[in-house]
Amino acid sequence: MNVSLLDILNKLPEEDKTNFRSLNKSLFKANNKVCIVVDDDPTGNQTVYDIPLLTNWDVKTLVSEFNQSSTFFLLTNSRSLSAVETSGIYNEIAQNIYQASKITGKNYSIVSRSDSTLRGHFPLEPKTLKETLGLDEAITVFIPVMFEGKRVTVNDTHYIQEEDDLIPVNETPFAQDHSFKYSKANLKEYIEEKSGGVIKSTEVFSISLDTIRQSNTDVLSENILKIPAGSYCIFNSVNYSDLDKVTNALLGAEKLGKQIIYRTSSSFVPSYIGLKPKGLLNQDDLLKESNPHGGLTIVGSYIKKSSEQLQEALKLFDATTTLEVNVEQVLSSNSKTYLTTVINQIDSNLKIGKNTIVFTSRKLVTGADTSSTINIASTISNALVGIVNGLSVRPKYLIAKGGITSHDLAIKGLEMRRSKVIGQIQPGIPVWKMGSETKFPTLPYIVFPGNVGTTKTLKEVITKLS
Numbered sequence: 001m002n003v004s005l006l007d008i009l010n011k012l013p014e015e016d017k018t019n020f021r022s023l024n025k026s027l028f029k030a031n032n033k034v035c036i037v038v039d040d041d042p043t044g045n046q047t048v049y050d051i052p053l054l055t056n057w058d059v060k061t062l063v064s065e066f067n068q069s070s071t072f073f074l075l076t077n078s079r080s081l082s083a084v085e086t087s088g089i090y091n092e093i094a095q096n097i098y099q100a101s102k103i104t105g106k107n108y109s110i111v112s113r114s115d116s117t118l119r120g121h122f123p124l125e126p127k128t129l130k131e132t133l134g135l136d137e138a139i140t141v142f143i144p145v146m147f148e149g150k151r152v153t154v155n156d157t158h159y160i161q162e163e164d165d166l167i168p169v170n171e172t173p174f175a176q177d178h179s180f181k182y183s184k185a186n187l188k189e190y191i192e193e194k195s196g197g198v199i200k201s202t203e204v205f206s207i208s209l210d211t212i213r214q215s216n217t218d219v220l221s222e223n224i225l226k227i228p229a230g231s232y233c234i235f236n237s238v239n240y241s242d243l244d245k246v247t248n249a250l251l252g253a254e255k256l257g258k259q260i261i262y263r264t265s266s267s268f269v270p271s272y273i274g275l276k277p278k279g280l281l282n283q284d285d286l287l288k289e290s291n292p293h294g295g296l297t298i299v300g301s302y303i304k305k306s307s308e309q310l311q312e313a314l315k316l317f318d319a320t321t322t323l324e325v326n327v328e329q330v331l332s333s334n335s336k337t338y339l340t341t342v343i344n345q346i347d348s349n350l351k352i353g354k355n356t357i358v359f360t361s362r363k364l365v366t367g368a369d370t371s372s373t374i375n376i377a378s379t380i381s382n383a384l385v386g387i388v389n390g391l392s393v394r395p396k397y398l399i400a401k402g403g404i405t406s407h408d409l410a411i412k413g414l415e416m417r418r419s420k421v422i423g424q425i426q427p428g429i430p431v432w433k434m435g436s437e438t439k440f441p442t443l444p445y446i447v448f449p450g451n452v453g454t455t456k457t458l459k460e461v462i463t464k465l466s
Helices: 005-011 020-031 059-068 083-104 124-132 187-194 209-214 217-225 240-255 268-273 304-316 335-351 370-390 403-413 457-464
Strands: 033-039 051-054 071-075 107-113 139-143 151-154 157-162 165-168 205-207 232-235 260-264 296-299 322-325 356-360 398-401 418-426 429-433 444-448
Touching (some): 005 165, 020 240, 020 268, 033 268, 051 059, 059 083, 083 107, 107 124, 124 139, 124 260, 139 240, 157 187, 187 232, 209 240, 240 260, 240 268, 260 268, 296 304, 296 370, 296 457, 304 356, 304 398, 304 457, 322 335, 322 370, 335 356, 356 370, 370 403, 398 403, 398 457, 403 444, 418 457, 444 457
Parallel strands (some): 033 071, 033 107, 107 260, 139 260, 296 356, 296 398, 322 356, 398 444
Antiparallel strands (some): 051 418, 151 157, 157 165, 418 429, 429 444
């Protein structure tokens, strides 16, 4: 049932206006830990800037990053993988982090970053990291808020805000995701549901907004210290004032020796490391290099919001610059010839300066079970990768719409190994500067999540880049 945000705020104590963000920066630095964000999807850097993004995690690479960065992301794309594959990858990552930490003599904090609409391998990912790293005494802190996308947690229930209405996340299309369905918006009940009943909702701790706003951070830290080892804990937040205070208390508890592993969405990371907010990037920030070619937008995400945004964006294009990739053709034996035709048309458009949009047909094709559905999605994603691989003309920019799409196009299509997020073009929409090893070095690469923005946001981004 929808509730009014205004009604809730009127019943709450005033938020604490202390500048905890700057205090967090000092406390994070004093704790002398490298923050490693193990991200299940490439969109998790949508709230940060000037932070490295890595697509491989061998010990040598991690040692190098430990020695030069205080925070970095490891992009696993595990949301597109099976539970078995995910378990293997997270186990490998944890083993290599452990070795790199021993070699460099540097400690670390681990954030398992995932979706603010609760889709993903949970509790598998943080549990695997915790167990493989030997963090036996750690609690798991669960904070899925993402204010840029209007996701908040109130009274232990996770909501998506639409104007003044708060819609429980289980009543949105995200809860019907074909790979990660769930039925509970109350996060205690969600944890019980996703753990198959192993973790009981009655055993999950939570810190209310009343407690957060009325207590000082020393008291909050003491409350965190008292949470028994191995427990799960939820923190409610409706804005960065709440979250910055929460992370200050968590950093304080860590300083006093509390082991914590984090399962969060995107808003947590800048709050935790004390990253000062930065304004949105403009066209001059993004298109510094002279390039007469057209820009390219590729839409792979199938979710309802992406399809609505696509329909608006299509108004900017004509018949020659609109290319629909037919999924049935991609899954057929004639796919190679078909994709070559698509690539040639894109190259032709880009060369003469025409912005072009490419999208997969909107009919959702699924398999008999979750595993076969993921395999079909992988085949479609590989086709989009093949399109980027096959380009001979460098686009002015590349927008990739959808988490799995943007990951595969960057790593497999552009052959990215390390890049840097330079900021956001719109709230929640990060821009990467491609590394020197990629197919198109320094290319502005816009990672557009499937679930962010209004129906007009994709259209607005394309217009901004034109």
